[in-house]
Amino acid sequence: MTDDAILRVDGLKKYYGEDDGMFSRAMNRLLGDASRSAKAVDGLSFDVNRGETVGLVGESGCGKSTVAQTLLNLLPATAGSAEYRKDGEWIDIVDPETDESAIRSEIQIVFQDPQSSLNPRRTVGEAIRRPLKIHGIGDExxxxxxxxxxxxxxxxxxAHYDRYPHEFSGGQQQRIAIARALALDPSFIVLDEPTSALDVSVQGQILNLLKDLQEETDVSYLFISHDLSVIRYMADRIGVMYLGKLVEMGPTEAIYQEATHPYTISLLSSxxxxDPTTRTRKINLTGTVPSPEDPPDGCRFHTRCPVAIEEECRVEEPSLRPTPNGTDSTHLGACHLMEREFEMERFEI
Known part of the structure; x- marks a missing residue:
């Protein structure tokens, strides 16, 4: 963690168990035995610096959006902490005893689907103005x-002030959602797949808008996406998630040029x-992602990893530690094979 960190997450967990309410019980019934817990997020630790964009990427169901909702207290955390720095003091924003009013204006979220995140009965002006009214900022x-x-x-x-959300395109609706998130001048914004529902041309406009806003305000982003091209364009650092855990994290170009985890390498190969003259080999993983209700022992990726070794990968869970041959000490990986480069040759892309 650097001295410029604005958010530090330590051992964050979110389990869906039988005591989590009707929705979670229904989810567990779909997953299997309702008496067991689904480990959606299982011990995540990372930090976000002021003015930085940290990207979270991984397959659907790996826990990315659960991280976002837990950080915003839309879901209660099972364990761990997520501390936000305000006026030099650290406040645990996932602690149920924390007074949310102290930090609510500083942390905002932009959801994946702007149409469902905007109230169809409120005009655009009313939607953006509402945070100002709630916090008593200014007169009418x-x-x-x-x-x-x-x-x-x-x-x-x-002139769009008195129009309703349905009168706008998807890209315009997402701009409205971003404007609402900016209303209180937040220092940290969670962007949960903010462009995945938009056309490619509109995606570029929204991404450029977010970059421009960051340059103007020094706001920090946690950018969640399954699109590796979008993540590469937006993020300063990337965390790769698999089945509720971080398997690799580091500066964006270090991840793209010196990836060490087999799962990261398989994602990048896709x-x-x-350049149509460049031929690359796509790595097709076999098998399915294990259930978060009953994750495998050892490395959680070993059931799909073509280079897993019995005595280590299937028994001992690897820790997230600095990669041995990387050019950046902040590049971390969780793989028993990182020190064995020859084992990774078949993954070259």
Whole structure:
């Protein structure tokens, strides 16, 4: 962790068990034995620096969105901590005893589907203005002026103030959602697949908008996506998740150029290359992702890993530690084979 960290997550866990309410019990019935816990997030530790974008990537069901919802207290954490730095003091934002009003204005989220995250009965102006009203910021005139300024800031017009969400395209709706997230000048925003529901051309506009806003305000992002190309464009550092755990984390280019975990390498091999003359071999993983209700012993990836070794990978869980041959000491991997380069030759991409 650096001195410039704004968020530090330590051992964060989210298990869905029989005591988590009706929704979780229904989920567990679908997964199997309702008396057991589904380990959606199982001991995540990372930090986010001020003005930095940290990306989380992995297959569907690996726990990315659960991390987002747990950090925002939309889901209660099972264990661990997530401390946010405010005015030089650390506040555990997942502790149920923490007064959320102290940090609610500083942490915001932009969801994947803007249409479902906007109230169809509220005008755009009302949706963006609502956080200002709740926190008692300014009088009515000042709030309206702030909303008009935010609409312009995200590439819309103040004339859109009295329109309803259904009158806008998907890209415009996401701009509205971003404007709402910016209303209280947050220092940290969770972006949960913010462009996955948009056309490619619109994705580029939204991503450029988010980058511009970060340069202007020094806001920090936790950017969650399954799209490796988007993550590479947006993130300063990347965390790769598999079955509720981080298997690799490091600076973006270190991950792309010096990936050490077999799962990371297989993900990267699936990214289309823009040069048609470049031939790369896609690594097709066999088998299915194990159930988070009953994850395998040892390395959780060993059931699909073509280079797993019996005596280590199937028994002992690897720790997240610095990669031995990387050029950056902050590049971490959780694989027993990192020190054995010859074993990884078949993964070259």
């Amino acid at each position: 005139k000042e709030q309206q002026e702030r909303v008009s300024s935010l609409l312009q800031r995200v590439g819309l017009s103040p 990214v289309p290359k823009p």
